[in-house]
Amino acid sequence: MKKAVYPGSFDPITNGHLDIIERASKLFDELTVAVLVNPDKKGMFDIDERVELIKKVIAQYDNVNVVSFNGLLIDFMNKNDIDVIVKGLRAVSDFEYELQMALMNNKLDATKETVFMMTSAKYSFLSSSAVKQVAKFGGCIEGLVPDELVELISKRVK
Numbered sequence: 001m002k003k004a005v006y007p008g009s010f011d012p013i014t015n016g017h018l019d020i021i022e023r024a025s026k027l028f029d030e031l032t033v034a035v036l037v038n039p040d041k042k043g044m045f046d047i048d049e050r051v052e053l054i055k056k057v058i059a060q061y062d063n064v065n066v067v068s069f070n071g072l073l074i075d076f077m078n079k080n081d082i083d084v085i086v087k088g089l090r091a092v093s094d095f096e097y098e099l100q101m102a103l104m105n106n107k108l109d110a111t112k113e114t115v116f117m118m119t120s121a122k123y124s125f126l127s128s129s130a131v132k133q134v135a136k137f138g139g140c141i142e143g144l145v146p147d148e149l150v151e152l153i154s155k156r157v158k
């Protein structure tokens with residue numbers, strides 16, 4: 001069985017993330033969305049809220065689940081018997097950081113492979129921070145996040 005993990009902050013999940021989840025779910029038998037707990041960085045949504053938001057929108061995919069994790073991604077993967085990391089790439093600016101992370105993870109454990117998926121063009125401008133900024137100032141986030149989360153996120157951000 002081919003298992004993959006899709007790690008990130010997901011603060012909050014956007015349609016760009018969901019697009020990667022949907023496409024990756026077709027490539028792997030099981031996909032785990034892993035919400036990274038970063039003690040140095042307080043997000044807008046706490047970890048449990050992020051997991052709850054993701055749960056609401058992945059229910060339709062039988063082979064996708066969501067968890068939060070602490071510590072090294074490699075350790076999480078070994079505990080869960082996962083060998084592949086899925087990451088999304090939006091622009092050249094993502095590449096440098098993602099290359100560094102992929103090489104570091106491979107150095108820590110050479111059995112781990114990172115697979116990059118290109119953003120869908122319609123989401124290439126989309127990030128969690130842009131969504132928060134727009135919502136904070138009362139802008140419309142329809143089309144940027146899953147429909148069932150629009151109201152929840154708008155209210156919460158204000």
Ligand code: ADP
Pocket residue numbers: 007008009010011014015016017020086087088089090094118119120123124125126127128129
């Ligand atoms: P961000 O806060 O920048 O949205 P995250 O850490 O939550 O990023 O992202 C997790 C992963 O999802 C990263 O690999 C990131 O490149 C990818 N990603 C984020 N937004 C998009 C998008 N619009 N299209 C494709 N991949 C994306």
